[in-house]
Amino acid sequence: MNALVKGEQTALANITEQELVEVLQSSLYPGAQLQSIKLVLGYCKASGLDPMQKPVHIVPMKVSTGQKDNNGWDIKAMRDVIMPGVGLYRTQAARTQEYAGVSDPEFGPTKTLSFKAERWEDDGGRRVKRWVDETIEYPEWCRVSVKRLVGGIVCDFPAREYWLENYASKGDSGEPNAMWKKRPIGQIAKCAEAQALRKAFPEQTGSQPTAEEMEGKDLMIEDQSGQPHAGKPAVAMPQAKAKPEAGEEGVTDVEPKVKPAAQDTGAASVGEIAYINKKIEAKGLTVAAARESAGLDASDTLDGLTKDGFVALKDALK
Secondary structure (H helix, E strand, C coil), X not given: CHHHHHHHHHHCCCCCHHHHHHHHHHCCCCCCCHHHHHHHHHHHHHHCCCHHHCCEEXXXXXXXXXXXXXXXXXXXXXXXXXXXXXXXXXXXXXXXXXXXXXXXXXXXXXXXXXXXXXXXXXXXCEEEEEEEEEEXXXXXXXXXXXXXXXXXXXXXXXXXXXXXXXXXXXXXXXXXXXXXXXXXXXXXXXXXXXXXXXXXXXXXXXXXXXXXXXXXXXXXXXXXXXXXXXXXXXXXXCCCCCCCCCCCCCEEEEXXXXXXXXXXXXXXXXXXXHHHHHXXXXXXXXXHHHHXXXXXXXXXXXXXXEHHHHHHHHHHCC
């Protein structure tokens, strides 16, 4: 292990921290704020990891603040959380020289999930949100077994994870997020492998979940009484929505051509910028093209993005 750590440290010995931050911001973590990059570097230094191999991820998450609003709902805030990837688990297992491989994933019967999907459409020059019925097929469960040498004997450490217990939803409608829609099989396989690696190598992996398992989910914390918060809705409570006009079946909200001025004109948060970067990447667009589609000033970066700009980009990238 020490030789590996020394080799990784030597590879970065001739680059300054500022240069490394700039490289990470422009390549592996585009759009991430300086504070989040420094958290990545701190994590890697403490664990003897090479940050250029992206062993950890910056995951924007809704984190329970331990407080409740006037209606009794948990108050949440978007924060960047540094989490290991399943690739880091593999690296940590390999460093023990006791990692003997992993089985091919086995999958349960194919099931179908039905849900309401949110769609924004153009209707005579105004953007209208509609809810449409959609379905997705998924494996009921996935089983993966990690092998470890224990006293010279190869032992199996199996783990079975269920899709419905792991998938990340988009909002409260039960709609899977973009990644779980695109890779319903690959994502559950990663979750099962991560669990198997934790069972086989608990002293190396600990109990922290991976980014693949937690992306798009809420992170719970304990309040002073030691009780975890389940976290129902997000910070903003549901508001009364405009009634659809006659003959517009399925319309749940209408966005006017001229938006009212937003009350919060401050800078977009780290999590909001990271969210927009992921949306842009998923759409295969450039930052400049995304800004143009949202009616923002021409620029090829998200530097100085405001809350209003975040809302405009979020709507444009739906």
